Amino acid sequence: MTTFVDRVELHVAAGNGGHGCASVHREKFKPLGGPDGGNGGRGGDVVLVVDQSVTTLLDYHHSPHRKATNGKPGEGGNRSGKDGQDLILPVPDGTVVLDGNGEVLADLVGHGTTYVAADGGRGGLGNAALASARRKAPGFALLGEPGRAGDIVLELKTVADVALVGYPSAGKSSLISVLSAAKPKIADYPFTTLVPNLGVVTAGSTVYTVADVPGLIPGASQGRGLGLEFLRHVERCSVLVHVLDTATLESDRDPVSDLDVIEEELRQYGGLDDRPRIVVLNKTDIPDGKDLAEMIRPDLEERGYRVFEVSAVAHLGLKELSFALAEIVAKARAARPQEEATRIVIRPKAVDDAGFTVTREDEGLFRVRGDKPERWVRQTDFNNDEAVGYLADRLNRLGVEEELMKAGARAGDGVAIGPEDDAVVFDWEPTLMAGAEMLGRRGEDHRFEAPRPAAQRRRDRDAERDEAQQEFDGFEPF
Ligand SMILES: Nc1nc2c(ncn2[C@@H]2O[C@H](COP(=O)(O)OP(=O)(O)OP(=O)(O)O)[C@@H](O)[C@H]2O)c(=O)[nH]1
Numbered sequence: 001m002t003t004f005v006d007r008v009e010l011h012v013a014a015g016n017g018g019h020g021c022a023s024v025h026r027e028k029f030k031p032l033g034g035p036d037g038g039n040g041g042r043g044g045d046v047v048l049v050v051d052q053s054v055t056t057l058l059d060y061h062h063s064p065h066r067k068a069t070n071g072k073p074g075e076g077g078n079r080s081g082k083d084g085q086d087l088i089l090p091v092p093d094g095t096v097v098l099d100g101n102g103e104v105l106a107d108l109v110g111h112g113t114t115y116v117a118a119d120g121g122r123g124g125l126g127n128a129a130l131a132s133a134r135r136k137a138p139g140f141a142l143l144g145e146p147g148r149a150g151d152i153v154l155e156l157k158t159v160a161d162v163a164l165v166g167y168p169s170a171g172k173s174s175l176i177s178v179l180s181a182a183k184p185k186i187a188d189y190p191f192t193t194l195v196p197n198l199g200v201v202t203a204g205s206t207v208y209t210v211a212d213v214p215g216l217i218p219g220a221s222q223g224r225g226l227g228l229e230f231l232r233h234v235e236r237c238s239v240l241v242h243v244l245d246t247a248t249l250e251s252d253r254d255p256v257s258d259l260d261v262i263e264e265e266l267r268q269y270g271g272l273d274d275r276p277r278i279v280v281l282n283k284t285d286i287p288d289g290k291d292l293a294e295m296i297r298p299d300l301e302e303r304g305y306r307v308f309e310v311s312a313v314a315h316l317g318l319k320e321l322s323f324a325l326a327e328i329v330a331k332a333r334a335a336r337p338q339e340e341a342t343r344i345v346i347r348p349k350a351v352d353d354a355g356f357t358v359t360r361e362d363e364g365l366f367r368v369r370g371d372k373p374e375r376w377v378r379q380t381d382f383n384n385d386e387a388v389g390y391l392a393d394r395l396n397r398l399g400v401e402e403e404l405m406k407a408g409a410r411a412g413d414g415v416a417i418g419p420e421d422d423a424v425v426f427d428w429e430p431t432l433m434a435g436a437e438m439l440g441r442r443g444e445d446h447r448f449e450a451p452r453p454a455a456q457r458r459r460d461r462d463a464e465r466d467e468a469q470q471e472f473d474g475f476e477p478f
């Protein structure tokens with residue numbers, strides 16, 4: 001059985017950020033010329049872009065693992081590492097992006113519409129960027145962050161004006177092949193069509209698109225046959241055409257009951273009631289078919305359908321049909337609000353970067369969750385004491401220590417930063433308790449001072465500068 005390729009699971013991985021470099025400038029007679037390690041480059045993003053020349057998701061079916069390139073590490077001499085390259089994945093118009101749980105992340109309509117499926121990791125700062133008045137020659141740099149990775153599902157919903165619906169072998173593909181320049185596969189066995197074919201029809205001054213979707217059978221809305229897989233494609237079309245076989249050899253079928261079956265499936269699928277419908281009685285080149293068509297026509301018209309008798313093979317009644325469709329399409333377009341703007345760039349929802357939480361989990365174990373603390377941990381080289389000290393400073397400034405203390409943590413308790421399955425755990429040695437914070441400059445007694453002594457002011461200023469540098473590093477031009 002052929003797999004339906006208008007739905008693919010894609011594993012995307014953005015590039016990792018390059019590590020920052022820790023280096024000291026060296027010159028003759030000037031052995032310690034200051035830190036000059038450059039920043040790591042940003043990892044490339046994985047980006048989906050609607051490209052109208054792409055019509056299927058077949059490519060992704062064949063190679064579902066896609067990764068953007070990593071940022072390069074920084075180097076000495078203040079050289080920054082090169083950014084990784086974004087990986088651009090062209091997708092057809094009407095691609096819907098879902099997460100692993102089937103939640104819709106984005107609906108990509110219009111040429112150029114862009115969706116960032118995975119963010120590249122930030123590059124780590126080099127020691128030059130980490131230097132401050134307080135920390136003149138840092139002997140460490142920050143690590144690059146891993147790029148985001150995960151699974152997404154792409155589904156294609158055809159964007160066409162007209163959808164041809166009907167039983168397998170009713171002649172839908174034959175019809176689109178004679179109405180337009182499309183050359184779909186046509187054969188006398190059911191489910192010849194596995195992916196929708198699109199055709200462009202010109203009738204007078206109206207140009208419109210027709211989608212030929214795989215055949216429907218009873219139970220399709222519950223997933224029988226290709227079921228839901230293709231009913232999805234009908235959703236976006238503004239006109240439905242029932243293609244009915246007037247010359248079927250199956251004894252338990254006739255065009256009217258076929259129509260009832262298809263209508264029932266559309267009803268069960270839902271959301272299509274407002275779409276105008278017409279009926280095409282196909283295969284009238286066969287005498288029995290012609291007779292049957294004439295017999296049932298009044299019945300169908302009584303139900304309110306406009307009825308067209310055609311033969312895709314003998315090219316009968318096609319002109320009338322294509323002009324009638326043009327008229328209905330033009331009306332539907334006029335009634336529809338303006339086309340959505342194209343070239344929209346969609347990024348996954350920004351995470352709340354502000355806060356963090358501290359929870360007491362077990363006797364002596366506290367968990368810290370939050371975007372910043374978790375990022376800082378990822379950026380830390382735990383083999384370097386200075387880097388670990390810097391992490392402690394940052395956590396302290398964010399107020400993590402204070403919150404830990406409020407939550408009842410004591411020296412020696414375990415502190416886990418990050419989610420359960422991916423946390424860094426260490427024994428807590430509170431730096432606040434050491435009393436360093438209480439020392440002012442010599443000759444100053446801060447008990448007489450405003451609440452922000454000079455040393456504190458200096459620290460705050462340094463902190464602000466560090467943060468500014470961080471924000472600059474994380475700046476994204478979208
Ligand atoms: N005599 C006659 N045969 C036709 C006509 N239209 C289609 N056929 C035949 O019917 C068979 C099925 O045609 P398709 O166009 O593949 O049918 P389909 O509705 O696309 O079928 P699926 O893709 O399986 O859903 C083929 O053998 C066609 O040659 C017609 O107007 N007259």
Ligand SMILES: [Mg+2]
Pocket residue numbers: 172173174185186192193212213214215
């Ligand atoms: Mg077909």
